[in-house]
Amino acid sequence: MQYPTVFQPCRLGRVTLKNRLAMSQMTMNFATEEGHVTDRLIAYYTERAKGGVGLIFVEGTYFTPEGKGYVRQLGIASEGHVAGLKGLTAAVHGLNNDARIFLQIHHAGGRVSSKVSGMQPVAPSAVPAYPGAEMPRALTRAEIAGLVEAHVAAACRAREAGFDGVDIHCAHGYLVPSFFSPLTNLRTDEYGGDLAGRTRFLTEIVRGIRARLGDFPLTIKISGDEYIEGGLGIPAMIEIAKLAEEAGIDGLIVSAGTPGGQKFEDLSEAHKVMRTLPMMTEPGCLVPIAAEFKKALRVPIVAVGRINTAALAEEILSQGRADIAAIGRALLADPDLPNKALEGRESETRPCIACNEGCYKRILGQLDICCSVNPHLGWEADPAAAKAGTAKRIVVVGAGPAGMVAACAARERGHDVTLIDRGSRVGGQLLLAAVPPGRKDIFLLTDYLAGRLARSGVKVFLNEEISPARILSLRPDAVILATGARPFTFAVPGLAAERALTAWDVLAGRAIGEGPFLVVGAGLVGCETADFLSEAEEKVTLVELLPAIAGDADKDTKAYFDIRFREKGVAVHTGVTLVRVEGPQAVVQRAGQELRIDAQTVVFSVGAKPETGLGEQLAAAGVTVEMAGDCVKPRRIMDSVREGFLAGSRV
Numbered sequence: 001m002q003y004p005t006v007f008q009p010c011r012l013g014r015v016t017l018k019n020r021l022a023m024s025q026m027t028m029n030f031a032t033e034e035g036h037v038t039d040r041l042i043a044y045y046t047e048r049a050k051g052g053v054g055l056i057f058v059e060g061t062y063f064t065p066e067g068k069g070y071v072r073q074l075g076i077a078s079e080g081h082v083a084g085l086k087g088l089t090a091a092v093h094g095l096n097n098d099a100r101i102f103l104q105i106h107h108a109g110g111r112v113s114s115k116v117s118g119m120q121p122v123a124p125s126a127v128p129a130y131p132g133a134e135m136p137r138a139l140t141r142a143e144i145a146g147l148v149e150a151h152v153a154a155a156c157r158a159r160e161a162g163f164d165g166v167d168i169h170c171a172h173g174y175l176v177p178s179f180f181s182p183l184t185n186l187r188t189d190e191y192g193g194d195l196a197g198r199t200r201f202l203t204e205i206v207r208g209i210r211a212r213l214g215d216f217p218l219t220i221k222i223s224g225d226e227y228i229e230g231g232l233g234i235p236a237m238i239e240i241a242k243l244a245e246e247a248g249i250d251g252l253i254v255s256a257g258t259p260g261g262q263k264f265e266d267l268s269e270a271h272k273v274m275r276t277l278p279m280m281t282e283p284g285c286l287v288p289i290a291a292e293f294k295k296a297l298r299v300p301i302v303a304v305g306r307i308n309t310a311a312l313a314e315e316i317l318s319q320g321r322a323d324i325a326a327i328g329r330a331l332l333a334d335p336d337l338p339n340k341a342l343e344g345r346e347s348e349t350r351p352c353i354a355c356n357e358g359c360y361k362r363i364l365g366q367l368d369i370c371c372s373v374n375p376h377l378g379w380e381a382d383p384a385a386a387k388a389g390t391a392k393r394i395v396v397v398g399a400g401p402a403g404m405v406a407a408c409a410a411r412e413r414g415h416d417v418t419l420i421d422r423g424s425r426v427g428g429q430l431l432l433a434a435v436p437p438g439r440k441d442i443f444l445l446t447d448y449l450a451g452r453l454a455r456s457g458v459k460v461f462l463n464e465e466i467s468p469a470r471i472l473s474l475r476p477d478a479v480i481l482a483t484g485a486r487p488f489t490f491a492v493p494g495l496a497a498e499r500a501l502t503a504w505d506v507l508a509g510r511a512i513g514e515g516p517f518l519v520v521g522a523g524l525v526g527c528e529t530a531d532f533l534s535e536a537e538e539k540v541t542l543v544e545l546l547p548a549i550a551g552d553a554d555k556d557t558k559a560y561f562d563i564r565f566r567e568k569g570v571a572v573h574t575g576v577t578l579v580r581v582e583g584p585q586a587v588v589q590r591a592g593q594e595l596r597i598d599a600q601t602v603v604f605s606v607g608a609k610p611e612t613g614l615g616e617q618l619a620a621a622g623v624t625v626e627m628a629g630d631c632v633k634p635r636r637i638m639d640s641v642r643e644g645f646l647a648g649s650r651v
């Protein structure tokens with residue numbers, strides 16, 4: 001077996017896990033507004049259990065109304081929630097594949113928004129959880145006792161609902177860790193003061209659960225380092241973990257970070273500002289913290305954070321740096337990751353590209369989760385697209401993500417599929433998106449899709465002239481157009497054509513121009529292009545009409561650009577319009593004031609226009625045409641992948 005340590009059983013309290021891969025806790029927003037289990041939620045977890053993971057940590061689940069952090073968060077606040085949760089555990093246990101399932105109980109404390117809970121947030125002290133958070137109300141001692149009991153009651157309901165264990169969310173600045181931190185706990189009673197006092201809330205919960213539930217398995221998830229000025233570092237967090245161990249926990253998941261964490265100048269420390277680690281952070285970057293806990297504690301240690309392959313898990317576990325590897329987003333991307341690793345089919349694993357677009361960004365927007373690369377996530381209950389009754393000849397035009405996914409979906413249904421593209425490689429826009437620094441994980445998706453095309457037997461023709469005549473010569477029964485979009489530019493007085501490029505020209509290496517550069521448009525692509533040019537030691541200025549840069553990116557990715565641009569000396573001007581070019585300078589305007597910027601080359605990153613012409617010509621020739629991806633409207637990888645899948649499932 002290739003990964004002997006990963007696939008070795010292990011104990012977690014009284015339960016035996018069939019392997020050492022756990023699915024990390026991830027709020028999905030798939031429950032009802034009252035917190036009840038839905039068929040969608042059950043189908044989602046069952047799919048992960050089928051995929052071979054040894055332990056599923058079900059997402060953070062609220063148990064008191066004021067602790068509810070997300071609109072469609074799963075709940076275990078009353079007996080009324082138990083029946084649905086029983087359905088969930090029965091579905092997982094009913095697979096009879098020895099997958100175990102723990103429930104994470106979660107009080108969001110000072111991170112609650114009153115818009116969600118309808119109540120003022122509560123916390124140990126009246127201190128906002130992070131700059132800009134709502135002012136919470138300090139809990140009274142009686143309320144603290146009530147919350148200890150509420151944790152215990154939730155754990156009892158979890159056992160009644162059939163869970164194999166319970167996990168308490170003590171990470172990322174929610175209620176329990178806000179007691180730990182001297183920044184948010186200013187209490188002078190027995191729940192404040194020294195470290196033991198600040199840990200009392202947790203130890204009372206743990207002892208309470210032990211007293212009521214005996215050896216029912218119990219883990220906690222903590223931030224092993226809060227990464228915040230004046231907050232708790234590894235030594236203090238180890239002391240807290242030891243107190244929890246003494247109180248009776250069976251295991252510890254070691255994450256890191258807390259909201260409002262300090263800004264760092266050095267990007268090798270990017271993981272400290274970015275809790276849901278984006279693609280520019282290193283896989284396994286939090287493992288060194290887990291390893292410190294492993295040295296100091298007796299209970300099993302679960303490492304988490306960008307552990308995205310079984311190979312990496314094997315390395316961590318075989319080196320004794322942790323006992324169990326928890327995988328989050330990579331199991332959203334491909335629930336079958338464990339089975340594929342076990343069966344030596346790892347190259348068939350759909351990779352998480354750590355883009356945070358479908359998951360983290362949506363959860364922060366109180367939306368349900370989906371995934372950029374996995375069009376099935378959240379749709380597991382939908383029947384798979386049926387095999388085609390009659391095999392048709394399908395031509396897919398455009399080998400970007402929408403076209404590749406559409407071609408595979410159509411072929412896997414039994415159609416005869418040809419994919420044509422004018423480029424010399426498959427990948428389309430993915431090939432550009434992967435070029436800027438820190439974006440190389442996108443190539444993993446291109447490689448995966450190329451492999452899937454080859455395995456499924458799609459005929460691929462590259463370097464093709466894309467014309468109606470060529471497409472009709474293939475005698476298609478239907479055509480799926482995934483021809484993408486073309487970048488916009490606009491005329492600027494004084495700007496000669498040879499000094500104007502698009503971000504796509506630059507990233508594709510078609511032209512680079514002469515510095516200094518002015519990048520116009522600081523959406524995600526503009527920021528990435530400025531980053532790419534500055535990495536090549538070019539002098540770059542980035543200008544944006546809107547008041548902020550990277551408005552279409554998640555806040556961690558924005559934080560990354562802030563650090564990078566500071567580090568690389570990229571000048572950023574927001575709220576400005578490019579009005580003209582005068583010799584070697586561009587003139588931009590803000591509130592009537594002009595600013596001159598040195599710029600030999602102007603790089604436009606101001607959006608794109610769908611390529612629709614071909615569709616109209618083919619439809620006029622009587623061909624059935626489906627459209628998918630940017631040729632409908634330029635958007636994200638996520639939209640292209642989902643639309644490509646749907647188009648391939650429809651034809």
Ligand SMILES: Cc1cc2nc3c(=O)[nH]c(=O)nc-3n(C[C@H](O)[C@H](O)[C@H](O)COP(=O)(O)O)c2cc1C
Nearest residue numbers: 024025026027059060305306327328329359360363
């Ligand atoms: C959409 C999303 C929701 C999350 N919700 C929770 C949660 O409810 N409880 C928790 O402890 N961690 C939560 N996390 C953090 C993950 O459990 C995990 O620690 C983090 O994603 C890093 O692991 P990964 O790189 O394997 O995804 C969430 C992460 C994501 C992306």
Ligand code: SF4
Nearest residue numbers: 352355356358371372
């Ligand atoms: S949306 Fe992006 S980060 Fe989230 S699971 Fe999918 S690929 Fe990974």
